[in-house]
Amino acid sequence: MEDKGISRAVITRLPRYYRYLGDLKHEGVERISSQELSRIMHVTASQIRQDFNNFGGFGQQGYGYNTNYLHQEIGKILGLDKDHYMILIGAGNLGQAIIKYMHFKKRGFYFKGAFDIDPSLHGTMVDTVMIYPMDQIAPFVKEHGIDMAVLTVPKAAAKETAELLYDTGIKAIWNFAHVDLETPPHIEVENVHLYDSIMKLSYNLHKNG
Amino acid sequence: MEDKGISRAVITRLPRYYRYLGDLKHEGVERISSQELSRIMHVTASQIRQDFNNFGGFGQQGYGYNTNYLHQEIGKILGLDKDHYMILIGAGNLGQAIIKYMHFKKRGFYFKGAFDIDPSLHGTMVDTVMIYPMDQIAPFVKEHGIDMAVLTVPKAAAKETAELLYDTGIKAIWNFAHVDLETPPHIEVENVHLYDSIMKLSYNLHKNG
Numbered sequence: 001m002e003d004k005g006i007s008r009a010v011i012t013r014l015p016r017y018y019r020y021l022g023d024l025k026h027e028g029v030e031r032i033s034s035q036e037l038s039r040i041m042h043v044t045a046s047q048i049r050q051d052f053n054n055f056g057g058f059g060q061q062g063y064g065y066n067t068n069y070l071h072q073e074i075g076k077i078l079g080l081d082k083d084h085y086m087i088l089i090g091a092g093n094l095g096q097a098i099i100k101y102m103h104f105k106k107r108g109f110y111f112k113g114a115f116d117i118d119p120s121l122h123g124t125m126v127d128t129v130m131i132y133p134m135d136q137i138a139p140f141v142k143e144h145g146i147d148m149a150v151l152t153v154p155k156a157a158a159k160e161t162a163e164l165l166y167d168t169g170i171k172a173i174w175n176f177a178h179v180d181l182e183t184p185p186h187i188e189v190e191n192v193h194l195y196d197s198i199m200k201l202s203y204n205l206h207k208n209g
Numbered sequence: 210m211e212d213k214g215i216s217r218a219v220i221t222r223l224p225r226y227y228r229y230l231g232d233l234k235h236e237g238v239e240r241i242s243s244q245e246l247s248r249i250m251h252v253t254a255s256q257i258r259q260d261f262n263n264f265g266g267f268g269q270q271g272y273g274y275n276t277n278y279l280h281q282e283i284g285k286i287l288g289l290d291k292d293h294y295m296i297l298i299g300a301g302n303l304g305q306a307i308i309k310y311m312h313f314k315k316r317g318f319y320f321k322g323a324f325d326i327d328p329s330l331h332g333t334m335v336d337t338v339m340i341y342p343m344d345q346i347a348p349f350v351k352e353h354g355i356d357m358a359v360l361t362v363p364k365a366a367a368k369e370t371a372e373l374l375y376d377t378g379i380k381a382i383w384n385f386a387h388v389d390l391e392t393p394p395h396i397e398v399e400n401v402h403l404y405d406s407i408m409k410l411s412y413n414l415h416k417n418g
Contacts, residue, residue, distance in 0.1 A: 006416070011412055014409070014412060015405035015406075018408065078412045079411040093309040096302075097307075102403065107408075109411075147414065148410070148414070172414045174407055180225075188414050190410040190413070193228075194307075194401065195228070195316075197383070198311075198318065199224035200220055200399055201381050201383055201398075202287050202289065203220055203286065203287045204397040205288060205357070206291065
């Protein structure tokens with residue numbers, strides 16, 4: 001029950017390892033050396049070994065890693081062997097696209113409901129997901145054992161909407177509002193800032209000009 | 210015309226400064242010290258001064274920074290004082306949501322057209338943006354002086370779709386496909402990996418459990 005003290009940088013790299021190993025598995029590659037993984041991922045082999053050593057090393061390095069096993073173990077570390085029950089708050093364009101676009105089920109992420117302030121949306125469906133009024137969030141979370149909320153509300157509403165979740169039993173918020181959400185210690189948060197991303201691209205586009 | 214050698218970490222922090230300064234401006238805060246900015250942004254004041262020194266420091270630190278001036282100058286560094294003409298490739302759920310959701314115009318980002326392989330979409334509109342067949346990308350880019358492409362195609366199609374852009378005059382690709390796109394040196398790329406982000410959240414949710 002204690003934090004294993006893995007650095008944020010390692011955690012940030014884990015999904016990328018998972019993604020590359022999934023591709024290798026898909027291509028039928030059964031074993032891979034840290035050197036070969038290094039070459040395709042553009043990280044040093046020593047970085048890879050160091051990252052993996054945080055989790056026990058994943059098997060004999062001289063013979064290379066078993067791709068399938070490594071993919072599965074990193075998946076477990078990422079919690080992908082467990083089911084996650086999610087709600088979406090803010091069923092506008094982005095929210096609806098996230099429900100439709102992210103094929104979460106194969107990774108164990110299930111949208112159980114969506115919530116919006118707009119009464120004209122209540123009772124309507126996005127894919128197989130029903131939209132409910134905001135005041136039903138707390139009972140819904142309890143009834144369905146929801147552990148994650150996806151926040152796709154406007155920036156101005158993000159903080160107060162997040163606060164609605166704090167005492168409901170929600171354990172994690174995936175925040176798309178253009179604000180750095182600060183949550184109490186019992187709630188994990190991951191901020192996705194699409195505007196920051198395009199501004200960085202814009203910087204790189206102009207840096208030599 | 211040469212790279213000013215600003216580190217990636219500094220560049221990654223610039224949009225965040227821009228965002229906080231925009232909020233302060235909006236709240237009517239005229240001057241801000243690096244200490245105060247440090248407190249609200251959770252970065253050290255010396256980090257802030259160091260970051261700003263990459264760009265000349267932005268004025269007398271003893272009196273604090275002029276919020277409006279600092280916001281404007283960082284905006285210029287990010288290229289936000291220039292207009293960007295964009296196309297979207299892959300007009301599915303995510304692509305359509307990005308056109309509708311990202312209120313780009315106020316920052317000078319304009320979608321001029323969208324492209325998709327699905328013939329039933331050709332000639333239809335997303336917001337004010339027309340969807341065209343893929344074979345019109347190259348002439349369209351030339352005719353409209355497009356500098357950025359947003360790539361919202363499936364993973365399997367990402368690489369070959371990006372290659373269609375390499376000789377068109379496009380300077381930057383904002384990639385949402387679940388793959389690390391590698392581009393030639395004359396094309397900047399920014400990869401947005403939504404799955405990586407939710408996996409990181411899932412890891413944090415389970416790390417203590």
